[in-house]
Each structure stands twice: as structure tokens, then as C-alpha cells.
Amino acid sequence: MNKTAYTVSQITRYIKDLIDEDEVLSNVYIKGEISNYKVHSSGHVYFTLKDDESKIKCILFKSYSSRLKFIPEDGMSVFAYGSISIYERDGQYQLYCTKLEPDGFGSLYLAYEQLKEKLAKEGLFSDEYKKPLPMFPRKIGVVTSSTGAVIRDIINVSTRRFSGIKILLYPAKVQGEGAAESIVEGIRYFNTRDDIDVIIIGRGGGSIEELWAFNEEIVVRAIFESKVPIISAVGHETDITISDFVADVRASTPSHAAEIAVPKFEELKFKITNCHEALYKSLINNIRHRVLIIESLQQRIMNYSPNNIIIQNIQYIDNLHSKIINIINKRITYEKNKSQMLCSKLDILGTNILSIRRNKFLYLVGKIDALSPLKILSRGYAFVEKEKEIIKSINDIEIDDILMLQVSDGSVKCRVEEKLEVNLWEMN
Numbered sequence: 280m281n282k283t284a285y286t287v288s289q290i291t292r293y294i295k296d297l298i299d300e301d302e303v304l305s306n307v308y309i310k311g312e313i314s315n316y317k318v319h320s321s322g323h324v325y326f327t328l329k330d331d332e333s334k335i336k337c338i339l340f341k342s343y344s345s346r347l348k349f350i351p352e353d354g355m356s357v358f359a360y361g362s363i364s365i366y367e368r369d370g371q372y373q374l375y376c377t378k379l380e381p382d383g384f385g386s387l388y389l390a391y392e393q394l395k396e397k398l399a400k401e402g403l404f405s406d407e408y409k410k411p412l413p414m415f416p417r418k419i420g421v422v423t424s425s426t427g428a429v430i431r432d433i434i435n436v437s438t439r440r441f442s443g444i445k446i447l448l449y450p451a452k453v454q455g456e457g458a459a460e461s462i463v464e465g466i467r468y469f470n471t472r473d474d475i476d477v478i479i480i481g482r483g484g485g486s487i488e489e490l491w492a493f494n495e496e497i498v499v500r501a502i503f504e505s506k507v508p509i510i511s512a513v514g515h516e517t518d519i520t521i522s523d524f525v526a527d528v529r530a531s532t533p534s535h536a537a538e539i540a541v542p543k544f545e546e547l548k549f550k551i552t553n554c555h556e557a558l559y560k561s562l563i564n565n566i567r568h569r570v571l572i573i574e575s576l577q578q579r580i581m582n583y584s585p586n587n588i589i590i591q592n593i594q595y596i597d598n599l600h601s602k603i604i605n606i607i608n609k610r611i612t613y614e615k616n617k618s619q620m621l622c623s624k625l626d627i628l629g630t631n632i633l634s635i636r637r638n639k640f641l642y643l644v645g646k647i648d649a650l651s652p653l654k655i656l657s658r659g660y661a662f663v664e665k666e667k668e669i670i671k672s673i674n675d676i677e678i679d680d681i682l683m684l685q686v687s688d689g690s691v692k693c694r695v696e697e698k699l700e701v702n703l704w705e706m707n
Contacts, residue, residue, distance in 0.1 A: 292367060307362065308358060308360055309361075309374065310356070311330055311334075311356070313354065313355045313356075313357060314327045314354070315353070318344075323339065323344070324340075325339075328359060336371060338374070339377075347379060348387050349381060349389040349393055350390075356382035358379070359379055360378040360379075361377045387491060388487070390494075391494055398499060403499065403503050409528075410527045411508065411527075415547075416477050419433075419446050419540055419541070420447050420479070421446060421478070421481075422451050423482055423533070424452070425448060427453070429481055434446055437541045440538065440542065440544065444541050451464070452492070454485065454489045454490070454491070454492055455492075459497055462493070462498050463501040465480070466509070477510065480510075480512070481511065481512030481536060482533075483514065490518060490520055493522040494520050494522070502525045508528070510539055511528070512529075516532065656685070656686060656687040663682050663685075664682065665681075673699075676695055681693075
């Protein structure tokens with residue numbers, strides 16, 4: 280029986296063809312939990328879908344991953360659409376994903392929350408970056424559709440409130456593909472001009488899909504980077520986009536945005552009248568206050584005239600002179616008493632020291648006198664010299680040696696006739 284041997288590649292390719300031809304596996308809808316989610320430098324996304332019992336490797340090519348409205352994360356439950364096929368090199372089957380949707384939330388809602396959280400952490404919504412609106416704008420730039428009711432509402436409300444206001448429209452797409460880029464271009468265009476005082480971006484109400492351009496990150500960052508204050512007026516009062524959070528002011532409707540941006544002429548006139556009256560009253564009060572200050576200064580000048588100052592200074596100098604004399608006298612008396620006291624102490628101390636030194640001197644003289652050879656000689660002793668050397672032993676002399684005996688009152692010259700080796704103390 281002949282058996283055909285297949286290579287690994289042939290078997291793998293055969294299995295791949297079987298799977299690719301399967302109608303069920305060519306269009307599958309899988310629910311699972313994402314793990315090992317990685318974005319390659321090429322833009323392709325690799326991850327694993329798993330449940331309690333199994334797992335399957337998945338790939339989402341860049342052309343599909345760039346369309347995602349949310350950011351997948353490990354641990355997120357999702358629905359994956361795509362086809363099952365074999366990756367021939369490893370011989371593994373995997374899901375070639377074409378679409379991902381979060382489980383439990385719509386992808387747009389999840390993307391909205393993720394981007395909102397991300398930008399909030401960056402501080403884009405912080406009040407410290409909010410720019411104040413000008414009190415008297417001369418020209419307003421509006422980024423919206425040229426055919427919708429929004430621009431008509433803004434023009435009607437603005438001109439009704441202040442007929443001299445100028446409005447410049449940048450016609451932009453506000454929904455669908457390319458809308459976000461069009462809105463960004465409008466914001467950046469108005470930032471290149473130096474005659475635009477405030478910008479309004481907006482559109483009418485709609486679904487989250489229709490309003491989505493105002494949730495795109497490029498639009499939000501363009502609003503944040505704008506040097507001109509921006510009012511966001513997207514949809515109705517209940518419609519809230521991410522642009523509303525980053526804008527300097529949020530308006531519930533486009534008409535409301537016009538009311539915020541443009542002051543009402545009658546209100547301005549009333550305010551100017553009140554300011555005029557308040558300024559007049561303030562000026563009168565200020566003049567009266569200045570008059571009182573001048574009168575007070577005149578009185579001070581009288582009080583601080585040169586004659587008064589000289590008289591006061593003379594009296595002050597006299598008092599100061601008396602104080603100085605008293606201080607000097609007290610100091611002299613103090614130093615005199617101190618000197619007398621020190622002299623007394625020195626006399627006593629000198630007398631005591633002399634007495635102590637005299638007694639010590641007498642004591643030392645007594646000790647020296649007691650140790651003096653003359654003192655010993657006065658008691659009947661003598662010492663013997665031979666040729667001016669003191670003899671300490673009979674071994675130092677010989678018969679017929681001439682010796683000198685030193686006594687207390689003179690000396691005796693004698694000759695040695697005999698040596699006796701007898702201890703003087705034994706003789707006694």
C-alpha cells in the first residue's frame with residue numbers, strides 16, 4: 280500500500296483552505312475578554328480573546344484599528360467581528376478582526392468617557408486656563424455650517440442686542456467625515472486674524488453620532504490652544520460634548536452663545552448712565568476730600584513752622600544737655616567709688632601676699648641652714664681633704680700622706696702615721 284507523505288506546509292495550507300472556505304468561520308461574531316493587548320510600531324494591534332475555558336489569538340490591522348472610537352484595554356469585555364484563518368508560519372488559527380465594540384456600552388459613549396478622562400488628567404478643563412470674554416467685542420467669528428439655522432440665530436440675536444456688532448462666518452462641516460478637521464481649520468483661521476475678539480463654535484441638536492465631531496481630540500485641543508476666547512454652543516441644553524468642557528464658556532444653545540458674547544445696547548446705555556452718575560459723585564467727593572486734606576496740611580504747616588521747630592529743638596537740647604551732665608556725674612562717682620574699693624582690696628591683698636611670702640622664705644632658710652655643712656661642723660664634726668679632694672674611706676689615704684682637717688673655725692694640717700680599720704660606732 281503506497282502512502283503519500285505531505286510536508287508540514289502542505290498540511291497547514293490544506294487546513295487553512297478548509298477554514299477559509301467555511302461560511303461560518305469567514306464571518307464570526309465573538310464575545311470575550313481582552314488580554315495581552317499590544318500595539319505594534321506598524322500600527323497593527325495584537326491581542327487575545329479569552330473566556331473561562333479557552334482563548335484565541337487576534338489581529339486587528341492598522342486600517343481597522345485607526346477607525347476605533349474607543350481605546351481597548353486588558354480586562355475589557357468586547358464583541359469582535361471578523362474571520363477565522365490559519366497563520367501558516369506558526370500553524371495557529373486566529374481571528375482576523377475587522378471591528379471591535381465594547382460589551383455593555385456603545386463604542387462612541389466609551390470613547391467619549393475615555394477621552395474626557397484623559398484630557399481631564401492633562402488639565403485641559405482647568406479653570407486656570409479659561410480666558411475671559413471681552414466686555415465690548417467689535418467682531419465675532421463663528422465656526423458653523425453656512426446653511427443651518429445656527430448662523431441665522433446668532434446673527435439675529437447679536438444684531439438685535441447691538442446693531443453695530445460685526446459677525447464673520449467660517450463655513451465648516453459640523454458632522455460626518457472631515458467635520459472635525461473643518462472645525463479645527465476654522466478655529467485656527469480666526470486665530471490668525473487680529474480683529475476677532477471672540478469665537479463661537481456650534482451646531483444644532485442631534486444624536487451623539489451627529490455631534491461627534493465636537494468630541495474629537497483634534498477639535499478639543501484646537502479649542503484649548505486658541506488665543507482667542509471660545510464659546511461652545513453645540514446642540515441643545517441637554518447635549519454636552521467634550522468641547523463644552525474645554526471651551527472658555529459653554530452656552531446651552533447658539534442663541535444663548537450670542538447673548539453671552541454680545542452685550543445688550545439698552546443695558547450698556549443704562550450701565551454707562553449709572554457709571555456717569557457714579558463717576559460724577561465720586562469726583563465731587565474726591566474734590567471735597569482733597570479740600571479737607573489741603574486744609575489739614577495748612578494747619579500742619581502752621582504747627583511745623585521753622586520758629587516752632589527751633590523753639591522745640593532748643594528746649595529738647597537743654598533737656599538733653601542736663602541728662603548728659605547727670606549721666607556723666609553719676610558715672611564719675613561710680614568709677615571713683617569703684618577705684619577706692621579696688622585700692623582697698625589691693626592693699627589687703629598685698630599685705631597678705633607679703634606675709635605669706637615672708638613666712639615661706641623663713642621656712643626655706645631654716646631648711647637650708649639645717650642642711651648646711653657648717654651647721655654640721657659646729658657640732659664637733661670635721662671633714663678630711665687630700666689634695667683638695669674629700670676623703671671618704673681609709674682606702675683613699677696612705678701612710679705619710681699630708682691631710683687637711685676642716686673644722687668649724689679653721690683647718691688642721693696633719694700627717695698620716697697609722698691607719699686603723701675600726702668602725703667608730705663599734706668602738707662606742
